[in-house]
Amino acid sequence: MTKRVLFLINPVSGIGKQKSVERCIETDLDHNKLSVDISYTQYKGHARELAGQAVGNYDVVVAVGGDGTVNEVASKLVGTETALAIVPAGSGNGLARYMQIPMRMNKAVQCLNSFLEKKIDTMKVNQYCSVNVAGIGFDAHISHNFEGKKLRGPLGYLQLITTEFASYKSENYLLKIDGKIYDRKAFLVSFANSSQYGNNIHIAPNALIDDGFIDVSIIHDFAKINAPAMIISLLDKSINKNDKDEVVRAKLIEIEHPTELKAHIDGEPVLLGNKATIQILPLSLKVIVPPKDLLEISILDPIKEIIPNITESLGLDSNWTKKLSEYFNGLYNP
Numbered sequence: 001m002t003k004r005v006l007f008l009i010n011p012v013s014g015i016g017k018q019k020s021v022e023r024c025i026e027t028d029l030d031h032n033k034l035s036v037d038i039s040y041t042q043y044k045g046h047a048r049e050l051a052g053q054a055v056g057n058y059d060v061v062v063a064v065g066g067d068g069t070v071n072e073v074a075s076k077l078v079g080t081e082t083a084l085a086i087v088p089a090g091s092g093n094g095l096a097r098y099m100q101i102p103m104r105m106n107k108a109v110q111c112l113n114s115f116l117e118k119k120i121d122t123m124k125v126n127q128y129c130s131v132n133v134a135g136i137g138f139d140a141h142i143s144h145n146f147e148g149k150k151l152r153g154p155l156g157y158l159q160l161i162t163t164e165f166a167s168y169k170s171e172n173y174l175l176k177i178d179g180k181i182y183d184r185k186a187f188l189v190s191f192a193n194s195s196q197y198g199n200n201i202h203i204a205p206n207a208l209i210d211d212g213f214i215d216v217s218i219i220h221d222f223a224k225i226n227a228p229a230m231i232i233s234l235l236d237k238s239i240n241k242n243d244k245d246e247v248v249r250a251k252l253i254e255i256e257h258p259t260e261l262k263a264h265i266d267g268e269p270v271l272l273g274n275k276a277t278i279q280i281l282p283l284s285l286k287v288i289v290p291p292k293d294l295l296e297i298s299i300l301d302p303i304k305e306i307i308p309n310i311t312e313s314l315g316l317d318s319n320w321t322k323k324l325s326e327y328f329n330g331l332y333n334p
Helices: 017-028 046-054 067-077 094-098 105-114 138-146 153-164 224-235 302-313 318-331
Strands: 003-009 034-040 060-065 083-088 116-125 128-130 133-137 171-177 180-192 196-198 214-220 245-250 252-256 262-265 268-271 275-289
Touching: 003 017, 003 046, 017 034, 017 105, 046 060, 046 067, 060 067, 067 083, 067 094, 067 128, 067 268, 067 275, 083 094, 083 105, 094 196, 105 275, 128 133, 128 262, 133 138, 133 171, 138 153, 138 180, 138 262, 138 268, 171 214
Parallel strands: 003 034, 003 060, 060 083, 083 275
Antiparallel strands: 116 128, 116 275, 133 180, 133 262, 171 180, 171 252, 180 214, 214 245, 252 275, 262 268
């Protein structure tokens, strides 16, 4: 039976990879199995509208773009029989990297031919849907300041992080996690469905996307001199072993804050008001996953190209440059 597929393409996401997708659709899909339609998004929120209209009319909606596009599409597919597929074309591609979806456009498109479905958890953050990682604190601060920046991709994030890091001050957060109170001064608090933000930067290395739990990662206030070690631990998936990281697995988190909570949902900036509720929605979304022969196992980490910028911005010597390079030349596995 022919599967009905709708491609939703964000023409302005990330670094421009999506421009070649129509050619891949023509050459890399099995058109005997798949009936394809293509739509281009025209404004923020348009992918969400189109995905909502697709429910019941298509078997799968393909998000061609970055984490924001994936989130928009997924938010309308949660709890339905219509599956999400991802052709990563963004800056971070967090969920795609976690699920080992190929970063090469043609290979990602080819995953649709096998039509392997997997159910994954999603999170509800107040009125918002999150499929990957949400958070408050420094990562949310960066998300809000990154919006509208001309320089996109990992280098844009790095530039902003190095600019904002020195002056950012940790805040006190009152968290109620599965009924237990946590009063913490934190640099950031992440709510992780998958293990990583994107670009193989792992904030919750043990997070599983289908276990019915949120991994709450509380990064306590730390001395700025320890920043290089923190960066390394995010890259080699050892952040959970750092004594400044407190991890709690939970189903329900409630937050109260004296001022409005700036947050990010899958990297997109949002405002949550003075109260926030984060809850897990177990196995609520169908996702197309790669067959074994298309799993992304090579390391094409976009950060590798900007290691000199990282070390220079943080005032590190050549030994740190060498150490970072080792992770991205084969010693570090996503």
